[in-house]
Amino acid sequence: xxxxGNTQETESICAVAPMGLLAELTHxxxxxxxxxxxxxELERSSGELSTEDWTRVFKEAGDLGILQTHLSGGEPTVRKxxxxxxxxxxxxxxxxxLITAGVLLTKERLKRLVDHGxxxxxxxxxxVDAKLADKIAGFKGGYSKKVELAKWVKDLDLPLxxxxxxxxxxxxxxxxxxxxxxxxxxxxLEVAHIQYYGWAFENRHTLIPTKEQVxxxxxxxxxxRERLKGILAIDFVVPDYYAVRPKPCMGGWGSSFITISxxxxxxxxxxxxSIKGMEFDNVKDRHLRDxxxxxxxxxxxxxxxxxxxxxxxxxxxxxxxxxxxxxAFMFTGDAANTDPACxxxxxxxxxLQIAEKESQMNEDDFMYRKFTKQTSKADASKVDAAKVD
Ligand code: SF4
Ligand code: FES
Numbered sequence: 001x002x003x004x005g006n007t008q009e010t011e012s013i014c015a016v017a018p019m020g021l022l023a024e025l026t027h028x029x030x031x032x033x034x035x036x037x038x039x040x041e042l043e044r045s046s047g048e049l050s051t052e053d054w055t056r057v058f059k060e061a062g063d064l065g066i067l068q069t070h071l072s073g074g075e076p077t078v079r080k081x082x083x084x085x086x087x088x089x090x091x092x093x094x095x096x097x098l099i100t101a102g103v104l105l106t107k108e109r110l111k112r113l114v115d116h117g118x119x120x121x122x123x124x125x126x127x128v129d130a131k132l133a134d135k136i137a138g139f140k141g142g143y144s145k146k147v148e149l150a151k152w153v154k155d156l157d158l159p160l161x162x163x164x165x166x167x168x169x170x171x172x173x174x175x176x177x178x179x180x181x182x183x184x185x186x187x188x189l190e191v192a193h194i195q196y197y198g199w200a201f202e203n204r205h206t207l208i209p210t211k212e213q214v215x216x217x218x219x220x221x222x223x224x225r226e227r228l229k230g231i232l233a234i235d236f237v238v239p240d241y242y243a244v245r246p247k248p249c250m251g252g253w254g255s256s257f258i259t260i261s262x263x264x265x266x267x268x269x270x271x272x273x274s275i276k277g278m279e280f281d282n283v284k285d286r287h288l289r290d291x292x293x294x295x296x297x298x299x300x301x302x303x304x305x306x307x308x309x310x311x312x313x314x315x316x317x318x319x320x321x322x323x324x325x326x327x328a329f330m331f332t333g334d335a336a337n338t339d340p341a342c343x344x345x346x347x348x349x350x351x352l353q354i355a356e357k358e359s360q361m362n363e364d365d366f367m368y369r370k371f372t373k374q375t376s377k378a379d380a381s382k383v384d385a386a387k388v389d
Contacts, residue, residue: 017065018292021094022072022259022270023054025085029075031101032138032368033126035165035200035207038074039273042371047263051081053284055088057260060288062092066258070122072099074262077109083116090117097122099163102149103142110152121153122161123186127169128176136169138368150184161188166217167207169364174220182232189232191221193239197271197326199369205358206366211242213359240341241355245316246323247341253301253325258292266291268298271326275335301325306336310344 027042049057061069069089076082077100089096097120098113110121123146127133130143153160162181164170170177174191181189193214196204221236228234240246250257250269259267264282267273273280278300281291292298300306304317311322322328323339331340331347340347 016255018258019065019067019256020258021061021066021069022257023057023069023076023085023089024072024074024259024261024270025049025054025076025079025082026262027074027371028078029073029101029369030078030103030139031075031142032370033136033165033199034138034203034366034368035167035194036369037195037198037200037270038369039198039271040202041273042074042369043262044371045262048079049260049262049264049283051084053264054081054085057264057283057288058085058088058092058094060283061089061258062094064289064292066094068095068097070097070099075101075104077104083112086113086118087116090119095119097161100124100149101137101139101142101146103139103145105149105152107152107155110149111156114156114158118158120159120161121149122163122190123149123153124163124165125177125180126165128173128180132169135364136366138366147184150186154185159188160184160186161190162186163190163192166191166193166209168209168213168359169207171209171213171217174217175224178220178224178228178232178234182228186232188235190235190237191217192235192237193217195237195240195327197274197330199367201330202367204354205361206363208239208241208355208359210359211356214238214242239355240324240327240339241351243341244343245341246320246327246339248320249324249326249339252303252321254292254298255302255321258288266295266297268301269326272297274326275329278335301335308336308338310342311338314344 026045026048027038028045076098086096096118098118099122102123125146126136133143134140150160164177178189194200194207200207221234225234254268259270260283261267264284265280266283267280278297280297281295304321307317307322311317323341325335327341328337328339329335338345340351342348
């Protein structure tokens with residue numbers, strides 16, 4: 001446990017130290033995936049934290065007890081100072097995981113990042129079919145670059161995780177995706193069904209698979225886990241809409257994880273800014289430790305005392321913490337409510353009905369992720385990596 005230090009507020013609370021820090025270094029990205037977990041209001045590069053800011057933040061994070069950071073985005077490799085940021089995290093004693101789409105890296109730069117303390121690479125995969133991968137990402141030629149990057153990662157003896165966000169357009173290709181992960185030499189594969197926040201929420205009718213497809217995926221994962229023991233570890237995340245009980249989102253609000261946005265906003269989860277009326281502190285104004293312990297945002301839904309019925313008297317409340325605050329806000333208008341993914345929520349039936357209806361829609365008119373939100377189909381052929389600066 002850590003104790004309150006230099007505080008600006010009078011309340012006295014005690015929190016365990018956070019373990020992980022998601023560092024969204026930038027929202028710039030050459031890809032335009034329609035399920036991107038970034039907020040729909042993307043933060044512009046003009047407001048991004050500087051190298052010095054991130055260096056200080058990682059020092060504060062190390063002092064706070066953070067053990068692992070995910071260097072993410074957007075696409076983190078668009079930051080020209082990624083080497084220095086990686087060094088700062090590593091010097092603070094923090095394990096560094098680069099989450100990348102892999103389309104901008106060269107072997108030389110990857111080697112430099114390793115020399116600056118990079119410990120792990122997590123590579124996203126859109127599809128095993130190169131053309132479909134281009135269509136989903138709104139970017140041409142990504143597939144072959146990912147294969148190349150995976151090889152360099154292995155050449156440099158780094159651990160590799162593949163992250164395969166699952167949806168209607170790749171859900172029937174899970175066997176091939178697993179095979180692809182083995183072929184690339186990944187130690188871990190995340191078969192992560194899309195969670196419908198932000199961009200994915202806007203595109204839900206084009207993405208959500210049927211319940212039967214998700215269940216078939218679960219069987220495929222069970223079989224592959226058995227067959228690939230000692231070769232490939234597989235994580236499996238189901239979409240909330242077909243769950244009976246919700247996931248313990250973030251392991252509980254403000255219990256183990258911090259997200260920092262490109263401009264320095266400190267959030268209890270990557271989607272927290274979607275909850276209207278909340279205020280978030282900035283690392284430019286306040287020490288990370290002070291924010292973690294005393295900010296109104298982190299304390300608002302910490303623990304389980306605030307939970308209303310049915311969570312209040314439910315035996316699972318210390319296991320799932322009532323689910324996800326962001327999803328509760330999206331569906332019920334109050335982030336304190338029970339996550340509608342729970343079958344005990346009065347909104348659960350509606351959630352399932354939406355999923356069942358939209359999973360039957362034969363649409364692929366994606367609203368691609370862009371700085372200016374658009375309403376019509378983007379032309380993937382116009383997308384160019386050079387635009388990220
Ligand atoms: Fe979890 Fe609340 Fe549902 Fe109980 S009622 S299972 S605590 S979300
Ligand atoms: Fe924000 Fe679940 S995504 S609490």
